[in-house]
Amino acid sequence: MEISIIKASQVTATVQKLLMDCNYFIGEDIMDALKCAYKNETSPVGKNVLEQIIRNDQIAAQEELPMCQDTGMAVLFVEYGDRVCIEDGSFEEAVNEGVRRAYDEGYLRKSVVSDPVFDRVNTKDNTPAVIHTKIVSGNTIRITAGGKGFGSENMSAIKMLTPSYGEQGVKQFILDTVKAAGPNPCPPIVVGVGIGGTFERAAQLAKKATFRPINTHNSDSRYAAMEEELLRDINRMGFGPAGLGGNTTALGVNIETSPTHIAGMPVAVNICCHAARHASAEITGTGGNV
Amino acid sequence: MTKRITLPIRDEDIKDLRAGDNVLLTGSIITGRDAAHKRLYELMQQGGELPVDIKGELIYYVGPAPAKPGYAVGPAGPTSSYRMDKYAPALMDLGLKGMIGKGARSQEVIDAIVRNQGVYFVAIGGAAALIAKSIKSEEILCYEDLGTEAVRRYEVENFPCIVAIDALGNNVYETEPPKYQTSSK
Numbered sequence: 017m018e019i020s021i022i023k024a025s026q027v028t029a030t031v032q033k034l035l036m037d038c039n040y041f042i043g044e045d046i047m048d049a050l051k052c053a054y055k056n057e058t059s060p061v062g063k064n065v066l067e068q069i070i071r072n073d074q075i076a077a078q079e080e081l082p083m084c085q086d087t088g089m090a091v092l093f094v095e096y097g098d099r100v101c102i103e104d105g106s107f108e109e110a111v112n113e114g115v116r117r118a119y120d121e122g123y124l125r126k127s128v129v130s131d132p133v134f135d136r137v138n139t140k141d142n143t144p145a146v147i148h149t150k151i152v153s154g155n156t157i158r159i160t161a162g163g164k165g166f167g168s169e170n171m172s173a174i175k176m177l178t179p180s181y182g183e184q185g186v187k188q189f190i191l192d193t194v195k196a197a198g199p200n201p202c203p204p205i206v207v208g209v210g211i212g213g214t215f216e217r218a219a220q221l222a223k224k225a226t227f228r229p230i231n232t233h234n235s236d237s238r239y240a241a242m243e244e245e246l247l248r249d250i251n252r253m254g255f256g257p258a259g260l261g262g263n264t265t266a267l268g269v270n271i272e273t274s275p276t277h278i279a280g281m282p283v284a285v286n287i288c289c290h291a292a293r294h295a296s297a298e299i300t301g302t303g304g305n306v
Numbered sequence: 307m308t309k310r311i312t313l314p315i316r317d318e319d320i321k322d323l324r325a326g327d328n329v330l331l332t333g334s335i336i337t338g339r340d341a342a343h344k345r346l347y348e349l350m351q352q353g354g355e356l357p358v359d360i361k362g363e364l365i366y367y368v369g370p371a372p373a374k375p376g377y378a379v380g381p382a383g384p385t386s387s388y389r390m391d392k393y394a395p396a397l398m399d400l401g402l403k404g405m406i407g408k409g410a411r412s413q414e415v416i417d418a419i420v421r422n423q424g425v426y427f428v429a430i431g432g433a434a435a436l437i438a439k440s441i442k443s444e445e446i447l448c449y450e451d452l453g454t455e456a457v458r459r460y461e462v463e464n465f466p467c468i469v470a471i472d473a474l475g476n477n478v479y480e481t482e483p484p485k486y487q488t489s490s491k
Contacts, residue, residue: 059486061326061468065430068466072436076381085371085381085434085454123380125371125454136341138453167386167408167431199479200386200409202431254487258430259409260468261482291432 020097020155020301024105024113027157030297031114031145034161035090036122038293039082042073045229046206046267046292053204053257053264062262066204069257069290084291087124088163090115090145093224097154100301107157108147116141124163148220155301160227162294168205171197174219174284186211186283187246193285194250194266199259202289204267206230207250210284213274221272222286227294230268243269267292310464314362315403320425323469325476329427330464335364335406337458339385342449343393350396357448358457361401364427367408369454370444371434379441379460383434384408387426391415398422406467410479419471426471428478440465 047070054066076083092111102110119126119142128143129136173193177185190209197205208228210221233240246269256262267290276282311319313333323329336358338346346356367387371380387394387407394405395418404425411419411426419426429437443461450456471477 059482061482062486068430068433068436072430072433075439076435079435081374081377081435081438082371082381083435084432085369085383086385087371123372123374125369125380127369127454140453170386198410199483200388202408252488254483254485256483256486258428259483260428260470260478261486263486263488289432 018155018303019099019101020303021101021103022157022299022301023103024107024110026299026301027102027107027110028114028117030159030299031092031111031161032118032121034159034295034297035115035118035124035163038161038295039087039122039124039163040080041077042083042291043229043294045231046290047073049230049267050204050290053267057257057262057264059256059260059262061260062256062264065257065260066264082124083293084165084289085125086127086165086167087119088165088293089128090142091162091164091223092145092147093160093227094147094149095152095158096149097156098151099155100157111145111147112143115143115145127166157299158296159299160294160296162227165289165291168201168287168289171201171287172222172285174215174282176215177281177283178279179281181281183242186281187242189283190246190285191249194287195253197287199255201287202291203255203259204257204264204290206288206290206292207246207266207269208286208288209269209271210286211271211273211281212276213282214277215282217274218282218284219286221274222284225270225272226286226288226292228270228272230270230292234271234273236273239271239273243271313364315364315425317423320403320423320473323425323472325469325472325478325481327469329467329469331364331467332463332465333461335366335460335462335465336360336447337366337368337460339367339369339455340389341452341455342457343390345449347393347396350400360397362403364404364406365397365402366406366460371454377438379438379444381434382438382441384429384431387411394418398424411471416471416475416477420473420475423473425469425473427467428470429467437466
């Protein structure tokens with residue numbers, strides 16, 4: 017069986033680059049959506065806020081500065097080929113070393129504390145990363161990394177809906193969550209929704225949904241329609257850019273789904289600010305035989 | 307219309323401000339967020355003297371990113387203000403004149419603003435690189451061990467913000483969104 021050998025240093029360098037890049041360079045999908053919103057926004061204050069966000073993101077890219085001071089907690093979605101062998105170290109260590117270097121050498125803010133309740137001491141290097149790994153068939157490692165800010169993370173919610181709630185119940189929970197968040201998560205937001213699976217799978221899918229470009233739709237036309245309808249309903253709420261009023265409260269709604277149990281219909285809503293940061297890369301190794 | 311204010315802010319300035327006004331601040335402000343507020347608040351509860359004089363000051367809720375070489379400060383946009391709601395009324399009662407942050411405040415904070423004739427400004431969340439252009443220098447005042455959460459003094463020039471809650475209790479987060487609401491959802 018052909019395997020591929022990937023050096024731990026390749027993983028570290030890739031993670032470092034992805035985290036620095038995503039904090040400096042906003043995705044084209046988001047920039048296009050901001051410019052489109054600027055054209056269509058009817059609130060003068062909202063228009064002014066959008067203009068400042070666009071200018072900010074342009075300055076960040078030109079000067080290679082983080083677009084937001086909250087450079088987030090590092091979250092990675094990894095598709096790990098089952099024929100990959102890591103040389104000279106462990107995968108997890110290599111990822112955390114990449115986080116350490118990105119946040120140190122990239123002048124990103126270290127925002128992680130060691131213990132959630134008692135100590136709350138800053139780890140000073142933004143580790144550990146939150147790593148979601150899926151073993152796939154293949155001999156490469158594909159990584160999508162992002163820095164997740166907590167102004168919006170704190171506005172997220174999960175609910176264990178049951179089947180009788182149906183489509184309407186799902187939509188209502190998503191709208192209620194966005195409404196409760198109001199002006200706080202730095203609108204215009206990206207709404208990531210995970211439906212199905214178990215408690216933790218729904219949450220993971222919701223995060224994954226925020227990492228999907230907003231100019232794409234769910235491949236199932238029924239969910240794609242739900243994405244469009246929810247976006248329209250959210251933009252009718254009036255919160256607007258920075259929550260100061262307007263018709264641009266969200267830039268996109270992305271839904272990801274999973275098979276679930278006969279008794280359940282979990283729904284998780286992960287809210288992301290307009291600085292929706294993520295970047296992807298594939299690492300290939302050198303061949304080898306076992 | 308944009309109002310220009312030279313700091314320290316005077317009572318007359320605050321009296322003239324109305325929710326929704328665009329403001330450019332020039333002068334000195336202090337910074338503080340979650341961990342610093344917790345320490346200041348606990349110190350007050352114990353009757354201790356605060357390591358920083360907050361009388362007449364504006365406090366900016368911010369935890370900046372580190373400054374790149376050649377820059378006075380790192381990107382420094384506002385953090386969500388509601389997390390400081392537990393502490394803000396006590397600080398205002400001690401003489402803090404106003405706050406700069408983002409997002410809605412509790413009724414207790416609005417009451418404290420009216421009671422003390424203060425003001426709540428908001429800066430644009432996520433516009434950190436742009437906002438940092440108006441911060442000319444920084445100095446750490448206390449709690450250096452908190453890193454990004456240390457209390458700093460910023461010298462700002464034409465720092466852009468918007469009056470969100472004025473001394474009469476007018477609140478843009480209550481008045482503005484309904485004007486653009488087009489459904490009952």
